[in-house]
Amino acid sequence: MARDSLNAPRMTLGQKAWQIHWTFVVLICCIAAIGVTMLYSAGNGSFDPWASRHIMRFAAGLGTLVAMALIDIRVWLRHAYVLYLLTLALLVVVEVAGSAGMGARRWIDLGFLTIQPSELMKITIVLALARYFHGSSIEDVVRLRHLIVPLFIVAAPAALVLRQPDLGTALMLVFVGAGLMFLAGVRIWKFVVVGLAGVASVPVAWQFLHDYQKRRVLTFFDPESDPLGAGYHIIQSKIALGSGGLFGKGLLQGTQSHLNFLPEMQTDFIFTMLAEEFGLTGGLVLLALYTLVLIYGIAISARCRSQFGRLVGMGATLTFFLYVFINIAMVMGLIPVVGVPLPLISYGGTAMLTVLVGFGLLMNVYVHRDVSIGRRGAAE
Secondary structure (H helix, E strand, C coil): CHHHHHHCCCCCHHHHHHHCCHHHHHHHHHHHHHHHHHHHHHCCCCCCCCHHHHHHHHHHHHHHHHHHHHCCHHHHHHCHHHHHHHHHHHHHHHHHHCEEECCEEEEEECCCCEECHHHHHHHHHHHHHHHHHHCCCHHHHCCHHHHHHHHHHHHHHHHHHHCCCCHHHHHHHHHHHHHHHHHHCCCHHHHHHHHHHHHHCHHHHHCCCCHHHHHHHHHHHCHHHCCCCCCHHHHHHHHHHHHCCCCCCCCCCCHHHHCCCCCCCCCCCHHHHHHHHHHHHHHHHHHHHHHHHHHHHHHHHHHCCCHHHHHHHHHHHHHHHHHHHHHHHHHCCCCCCCCCCCCCCCCCHHHHHHHHHHHHHHHHHHHCCCCCECCCCCEC
């Protein structure tokens, strides 16, 4: 069987293009169209400055998605560690000479382009962990010493991102890493032990939080304690969410957003603006589309024959889920405000690229779903 697989003719680029799950691509285009509509509204009925750039970035990202889907999946496996180390090096560059803004140092300004390496790390950490566990047997995974390398893969970038400071992204990296370790077969009791240790360390960790991060946590428990300061964002968000009713006030008719009561309506709080203008119905439609994306992601990952492909697909899907869950829970006041954008809806270049690169890897997994890969990266 191994010889037949090696001697079998490889698909041409045209054949691979036909293999792409185009229904899935149309689905994410529909979500992006909702994003364009909301950014058009955020611009007070103008495509400038946000909606037009959102369209161009999505088009470029969609081209990247297709290109990534056509690359042999074994290429991603062989270069997974290199891509991770390059992104980790970029995080070090941010620490040393990154561009600061809004009280944080998160970006690298290249003159013609500004990138946020912490966003790219959400993808390369998936590749690195998938590569590591692809070469591991079940017996290896259950050994504690076998988890030293993946723990470092997660802890190193999370620590660098936390220093920027960016608590939301650091937590996303930890959750994605933990999710992939669980899917790879790490026993549940180990997560329980780490979780209990994390809870026990909260008093110590609290001392290392920045003042604004402490205010966000305290405001989460009692927003009314500082209604014009730290609690302003979430109070205005809840007012806008409630005022939308069942069907909303209509496009361009949101009072909280268009009278400038709602802050960051084009980025972090864009779901609030959507709920105000299109009501509960509009919010549920978007959530239904997101749910379809997650179902497709899980189904594609489960269908793949290789462990590497399954973990990459599930990692991309989990990253997307965390984007959606954290943003919507944040604007509803269920978790503290941490500054995570709503995927394909919020304005932002690097976050858009991250999501579409993740989907590119997911489509790559789908195109190469029948490729069986040995532990060393060769076809079987």
